[in-house]
Amino acid sequence: MVAIVDHGRxxxxxxxxxxxLLAASLPLFLGxxxxxxxxxxxxxxxxxxxxxxxxxxxxxxxGFSLLWxxxxxxxxxxxxxxxxxxxxxxxxxxxxxxxxxxxHARDAWGTMPEGLILSAVVTLTTALAIxxxxxxxxxxxxxxxxxxxxxGTR
Amino acid sequence: MTRSSLLAAAALVALLAACDNNDNPSPPVYGANPPLPEQxxxxxxxxxxxxxxxxxxxxxxxxxxxxxxAIATDLGIPxxxxxxxxxxxxxxxxxxxxxxxxxxxxxIAGVIKARGTTSVxxxxxxxxxxxxxxxGKYEERTVFADHLNAPYGLAFANGQIYVANxxxxxxxxxxxxxxxxxxxxxxxxxxxxxxxxxxxxxxxASPDGQFxxxxxxxxxxxxxxxxxxxxxxxxVWEIDARTGAxxxxxxxxxxxxxxxxxxxxxxxWAVVNERDELGPNLVPDYLTxxxxxxxxxxxxxxxxxxxxxxxQPQKPEMVAAAIKPDYALGSHVAALGVAFSSPVMGERxxxxxxxxxxxxxxxxxPSGYKVIFVPFRDGAPAGDPxxxxxxxxxxxxxxxxxPVGVTVxxxxxxxxxxxxxxxxxxxxxxxxxxxxxxxxEAPADMGSATTxxxxxxx
Numbered sequence: 322m323v324a325i326v327d328h329g330r331x332x333x334x335x336x337x338x339x340x341x342l343l344a345a346s347l348p349l350f351l352g353x354x355x356x357x358x359x360x361x362x363x364x365x366x367x368x369x370x371x372x373x374x375x376x377x378x379x380x381x382x383x384g385f386s387l388l389w390x391x392x393x394x395x396x397x398x399x400x401x402x403x404x405x406x407x408x409x410x411x412x413x414x415x416x417x418x419x420x421x422x423x424x425h426a427r428d429a430w431g432t433m434p435e436g437l438i439l440s441a442v443v444t445l446t447t448a449l450a451i452x453x454x455x456x457x458x459x460x461x462x463x464x465x466x467x468x469x470x471x472x473g474t475r
Numbered sequence: 476m477t478r479s480s481l482l483a484a485a486a487l488v489a490l491l492a493a494c495d496n497n498d499n500p501s502p503p504v505y506g507a508n509p510p511l512p513e514q515x516x517x518x519x520x521x522x523x524x525x526x527x528x529x530x531x532x533x534x535x536x537x538x539x540x541x542x543x544x545a546i547a548t549d550l551g552i553p554x555x556x557x558x559x560x561x562x563x564x565x566x567x568x569x570x571x572x573x574x575x576x577x578x579x580x581x582x583i584a585g586v587i588k589a590r591g592t593t594s595v596x597x598x599x600x601x602x603x604x605x606x607x608x609x610x611g612k613y614e615e616r617t618v619f620a621d622h623l624n625a626p627y628g629l630a631f632a633n634g635q636i637y638v639a640n641x642x643x644x645x646x647x648x649x650x651x652x653x654x655x656x657x658x659x660x661x662x663x664x665x666x667x668x669x670x671x672x673x674x675x676x677x678x679x680a681s682p683d684g685q686f687x688x689x690x691x692x693x694x695x696x697x698x699x700x701x702x703x704x705x706x707x708x709x710x711v712w713e714i715d716a717r718t719g720a721x722x723x724x725x726x727x728x729x730x731x732x733x734x735x736x737x738x739x740x741x742x743x744w745a746v747v748n749e750r751d752e753l754g755p756n757l758v759p760d761y762l763t764x765x766x767x768x769x770x771x772x773x774x775x776x777x778x779x780x781x782x783x784x785x786x787q788p789q790k791p792e793m794v795a796a797a798i799k800p801d802y803a804l805g806s807h808v809a810a811l812g813v814a815f816s817s818p819v820m821g822e823r824x825x826x827x828x829x830x831x832x833x834x835x836x837x838x839x840x841p842s843g844y845k846v847i848f849v850p851f852r853d854g855a856p857a858g859d860p861x862x863x864x865x866x867x868x869x870x871x872x873x874x875x876x877x878p879v880g881v882t883v884x885x886x887x888x889x890x891x892x893x894x895x896x897x898x899x900x901x902x903x904x905x906x907x908x909x910x911x912x913x914x915x916e917a918p919a920d921m922g923s924a925t926t927x928x929x930x931x932x933x
Contacts, residue, residue, distance in 0.1 A: 364787045366701040373578040423518045426580035428699035428752055430787040431516060 335455065342386045343454050349379035350418070350447050353425075354440040361437055369432060372440065373425040380418045383447065387411045390454070410450035418443045501756050502805075502842075505859055509803035511778055515754030521839045522584075524591040525874030530896055533875060536866035537902050540821065543864070546606075546613040546890075547899040551598020553892040554675070555733070555812070555880035556899065557629035557636075561651055563605045564613065564882075564890060566899055568598030571625025571641035571674035577700065591836055591874070593895055599623050601638065603654050604899065611888070611903055620647060620656040628678025628734070630687065633716060639676035639689055642668035644714060663687070664719035667707040670694045675811075679734035680716070682741045687714045688724060688765075690731030690745060697750050697785045698774045709773045711745065711765055727771035727797060733813040733880065735828065737764070740854055746810035746830055747800065749777060755838045759803035760810045762830060762849060762856065772797035802856040807835035808843035812881035812892070816848070819887040821904050827851040829863060829889055831878035844868040846878050846891055846902075864891055864902055876900075 335343075353375035360368035390408045421439035425432050504510055537543045547553075551568040558564055576582045600621035604613040620638070628639030635646040638660065645660035666676050666689060673692025680687050693709035694700050711731055713724040730748040737744055743765040749758035750773070758777045770793065772779070774786035779799040782789065804810050812831025816824050827850040832843035846864035849856050867876045876893035884890055888903040 366699060369699075370577050373580070377579045420518065422579070426520075426578065427516060427785075428695070428697045429785040431697070431752065431785045 336389075339386065339389045340455075342382050342389065343451055346379040346382040346386065346414075347444070347447050347451060349375045349382065350440065350444045353379060353421075354437075354444045357432075357437040357440045361433055364430075366429065369425070369429075369436075372432075372436070373422070376418065376422050376425055376440065376443075379443075379447070380415070380422055383411065383415050383418055386450075386454075387415050407450060407453040407456075410446055410453055414443055414446040414450055417446065504756075504759065504805060505803055507799075507802060507856070509759045509778070510756075511758075511781055512754065512756050514757060514783075516752065517754075520752055520837050521755065522587055522837055523839055523841055524587060524836055525834065525841070525844075525868065525877070525895070526872055527591065527593070527895055528869070528873035528875055530875045530898075533866070535864045535876065535891075535900060535902075537864055538823075538861075540905055541902050542905045543900055543902045544611065545898045546611075546901045547602065547604050547616060548897065550602060550897045550899065551595060551600065552593055552894050552897060553598075553602075553879070553899055554627050554894055555629050555677075556882045556890045556892050557631060558882055558884045558890065559631060559636075559649075562609075562884070562886060563603055563654075564884070564899070565619060565629055565636065566602045566604065566892060567626040567629050567638065567880075568600055568602060569623065569625040569627070569641075570597035571627070572671050573674075574670050574672040574694075574700075588836060592877075593897060595897060597625060599625060601626060601629075601636075601656075605654065609886070611901065613901075615654070617654040619654065620660065622659075625674060627675045628689065630678045630680040632680035632684035632687070635716075637663070637678060637680065637687055637716075639666065639678040641671055641674040641676060642666055644676070644678070644687065644689060644719075662719075663716070664714055664721060666712075667691055670700060670704055672700065672704075673708075673730045675730075675732055677732055677734045677745070679736050679743060681743075682736060685716055687716055688712065688734050688743055689714060689721075690728070690734050692730035692732070692748075693773060696752065697783060698787075705774070711743070724767055725765045725769045725771065727769075727773045727775075727793075728765075729773040731765075732809075732811045733831075734765075735813045735815055737854065738815055738817065742854075744813060744815075744828070746804070746813045747771070748809055748811075749806070750774070750783065751807070751837055753783070755840070756806050759806050760808050761800040761804055762802045762810070762813065762828065763800035764855075766798065769798050770796050771800060778803075802849060804830060804832070804847075804849075804860075805842055807838045809833035809835060810843075811879045812846075814881045814883045814889075816883055817885065819885060819904070820883065820889065823861075824848050824863070827856075829881045829883065830860070831881040831891060833877045833879055833894075834868065834874070841868060844874065844877065846881055846889070863889070864900070867893070867895075 353372045356368045356372035424436045553566045555567045601619040603619040605615035606613045625641035626638045630637045636649045637646045644663040647656040672694045677690035689712045694704040710726040711724045712721045714721045728747045731745040776794040776797050811833045814829045818825045834844035835842045844867040847860040848863045849860045868874045877895040879894045880892040882890040891900040
């Protein structure tokens, strides 16, 4: 018990703001994917414009999540397992999302098919990052729960 | 932990390096059969923005036997010029376009591109320059007409001065020697102005003054504002001077930025700016005679049957119908001016056209930024172009000026509008070679001047 206390601050649930940043990118990237699908089926250019903005919006949230996760890497050694997977997935998401944003800067059908493929991959990696992100915090909760049980303070 | 963050940093660096375009620009390639390399679609379009700088004591460079002087400065973005029968010069000044930013890209590119252009407000007027004593100095300067809407194309025919605003073709009645329009202009016809991505409306009058030709640019680079926005765009209209009725004269011309009538034949010629984002060496801008009823490819194909997959749904029957232009000027040179020469310009430049090249912005090695001369033989381009006015871009990358409209003054001078330094340059023949007999000095009264040819172009 003493050892746990000596490791630094007790583990906490995900910070509410971090949770919002992390979760918010998913509907935006998913919306981008759906708009890309709509454009690829209809040639209606407005879908492509929507996709470009939705991806840009997703990148804002994913970028801040990555920043937060990066800082957490240094702050919280205890989250090595899932925490690292979460961070790596976020790096992949932001990297591919940036490429996708550039692909969506091309004119008209120039975004296809790479844009559609990247939108699908980025949506998938975002979902996985969220899964691992919240899982790792759940692990933290578990520790916290044990601490509570043992009379530790939060 | 440190290792993983290092890895992450390395990944980001590698990614950004990968964004760098595989850019391998070749010098501009000229002529009827330019090599057309593979289409390239890099991740980041190369942008090399001219660093604007003041001319200071510098001047553009002109060939032996010519002198260059600034005949008007501090204009409100001069674009095209017109020499009137009495030798007065009209200058159309303004900036048009109100295309909204539709994508994150438009917002970013707009900020970057604005750094390479002038920041003065749009003149929205026509300035008249007069050299009363014929010494080559234009000592008199008046505002011929103002409160116009981004005027660009100018033509003189039927005793009228025609002005192509960005939204309408208008005319002013003109008396010889007039320095100010008598009142607001009369509208001949509305011109397509919805969005107005390419807002410039170029203009030329047929030799008999019966028709006016207006060049209307596309509403996008390559249909990224949707095909409905391209109705009545990327074409040349033929407008009946009396009734204002119009019909498409030729189509598929992405951005016909300047028109001119060939002296003698009466054929309409145009310089056209082609599409971007297919690499630094595609697609060549071109000079072409405009064939009535012809389709020149945009957006479905370029230089004949080279399909552009970005225009969807594709139209194979339109691709098959597309004709090749006459003469490539090089990719991204941004030809914005064209004028037929005459023997007054000296033997070397007696037969051909001058082309003003505004210069590229999306090419790592800039192209354009000069005025060239394309020699003609038997009424068609023959041979490589000759540089006429250069030095607009210094070797240190500073850009002092960007040429737009060019006009041949029958007195033996080339008038060049420069919309970066807001100057009109006059490149005059200083020594006549004995073989180049000018068809007489322009008389002071100019009563016998005709309206066809050089004067009515642009």
